[in-house]
Amino acid sequence: xxxxxxxxIFCFMISGCVTRPETINPSLIQTAIEQTVIAQPSFTPLPSxxxxxxxxxxxxxxxxxxxxxxxxxxLILPGDLSSDYSAGExxxxxxxxxxxxxxxxxxxxxxxxxxxxxxxxxxxxxxxQVDALMAYKHFKGGYxxxxxxxxxxEQSGIVDNGxxxxxxxxxxxxxxxxxxxxxIDKNSFISYAYQLDERLSHLVCQ
Numbered sequence: 168x169x170x171x172x173x174x175x176i177f178c179f180m181i182s183g184c185v186t187r188p189e190t191i192n193p194s195l196i197q198t199a200i201e202q203t204v205i206a207q208p209s210f211t212p213l214p215s216x217x218x219x220x221x222x223x224x225x226x227x228x229x230x231x232x233x234x235x236x237x238x239x240x241x242l243i244l245p246g247d248l249s250s251d252y253s254a255g256e257x258x259x260x261x262x263x264x265x266x267x268x269x270x271x272x273x274x275x276x277x278x279x280x281x282x283x284x285x286x287x288x289x290x291x292x293x294x295x296q297v298d299a300l301m302a303y304k305h306f307k308g309g310y311x312x313x314x315x316x317x318x319x320x321e322q323s324g325i326v327d328n329g330x331x332x333x334x335x336x337x338x339x340x341x342x343x344x345x346x347x348x349x350x351i352d353k354n355s356f357i358s359y360a361y362q363l364d365e366r367l368s369h370l371v372c373q
Contacts, residue, residue: 233292233371238274241366242288247359248278249352255279267291267305268298278347286331286347288363292340292371299340306335306344316357320364327353334360339372 243254255277263273270291278286293299303322307313313324320336320343327333332353335344345360 233294234271236272236292236370238272238290238292238370239276241363241370242274242276242290243278244362247362249355251281252285252347252351253279253282255284261289263291264305268293268301270298270302280348280351285351286345289344290367291342291344293342294340296340299337299342302342303335303337306333306342316360319357319360323360325357332356336360336364338364338368341367341371343367 239257239259242257248254257274257276259274261273261275263269271294272292273290275287275289277284278288280286291299291302293302307324310324310326313326316323316325316334316336320338323334323336325332325334329349331346331348332351333344333346334356335342337343343360343363345356345363347356
């Protein structure tokens with residue numbers, strides 16, 4: 168019997184030493200969660216450790232990108248020509264002479280003078296330098312010495328036979344040709360060629 172009372176007293180002593188958990192206010196838990204979410208830093212991926220060469224190479228558009236270019240959108244824009252000249256009919260992927268390498272994309276637009284056809288603007292896009300140079304030489308024809316237009320394309324030339332101005336240039340595997348009959352102003356004609364070259368370079372060069 169004495170052993171029973173000793174054990175009972177010992178149990179009361181242990182239960183008195185154990186601290187009962189306090190009841191926590193649920194709103195405090197929610198506040199703690201919100202503060203944890205706010206304080207949690209956002210993850211920022213570390214830069215790749217893959218080695219990159221310091222040399223930056225110019226990446227040319229792929230053949231598919233060049234084929235899908237809508238070149239007609241850059242040919243003749245408002246203000247390109249004097250008021251008596253205007254943009255005419257557009258022909259996309261027009262069949263060309265067999266002496267010209269087949270381009271992957273090309274467009275031709277007529278130039279009108281007082282509503283009469285007075286010239287053409289054409290662009291031929293290639294995916295390699297060999298074909299582009301062959302097409303350029305075709306437009307250059309049999310002329311041995313042709314005046315170059317400074318800073319137009321990578322190569323350029325202009326022929327003035329007194330009746331027609333014939334200008335051609337090459338830019339990033341793309342050949343441009345502008346032929347317009349007089350009385351067009353020669354300076355405005357060349358100025359238009361510079362504008363066309365600049366617009367073209369944004370599309371075919373990267």
